[in-house]
Amino acid sequence: MIRFSLVCEKAHEFEGWFRSNDDFEKQSKRGFVDCPHCGSTRVEKALMAPAVSTSRKQEKLALAMGEQQRRAMAELKAFAERVKADADYVGDKFAEEARKIHFGETDPRGIYGEATLDEVRSLAEDGVDFLPLPVVPDDRN
DSSP states (O other), X not given: OEEEEEEETTOOEEEEEESSHHHHHHHHHTTOOOOTTTOOOOEEEOOOOXXXXXXXXXXXXHHHHXXXXXXXXXXXXXXXXXXXXXXXXXXXXXXXXXXHHHTTSSOOOOEEEOOOHHHHHHHHHTTOOOXXXXXXXXXXX
C-alpha cells in the first residue's frame, strides 16, 4: 500500500491509501476519489517528502533491536532457570506425570522434562496444560 498526500480543487488537504500509483489514477479518473471535506472529485496528488531511512537511523534501529533481543533472551533464560529451580525434573516421564497431575491422580506440582512430539500432541488432545521450556543459547562468544 502507498499513502498519498492529496489535495482537492478547493485546497483541502487529506491522505489516501492505494495499492499502486496506477490504482490511484484509475480510481481518480472514475470519480471514486473524493475530498472528505467538500466531496469534490477533482483531486490531485500533493507534493510529499519521501520517508528516507538514513544509515544513521538504520544503525540506531539495529542497536535498539539488538538490545531488545538481548533483554528478551535474558528474560527467557531467567524464566527457564526459575522453572528448573521450582519444579521437579521428571525426565522422559513428563507426559505420564503431567497426565497424573491433570487428572488428579497425584498432587499438583511443577514439573519439567522431555516428551516426544506424539506425546505432546496427545497431551494437547487431552486438554493438559503445558508449555515448552525455552532453550536459550549460551551468550559466551
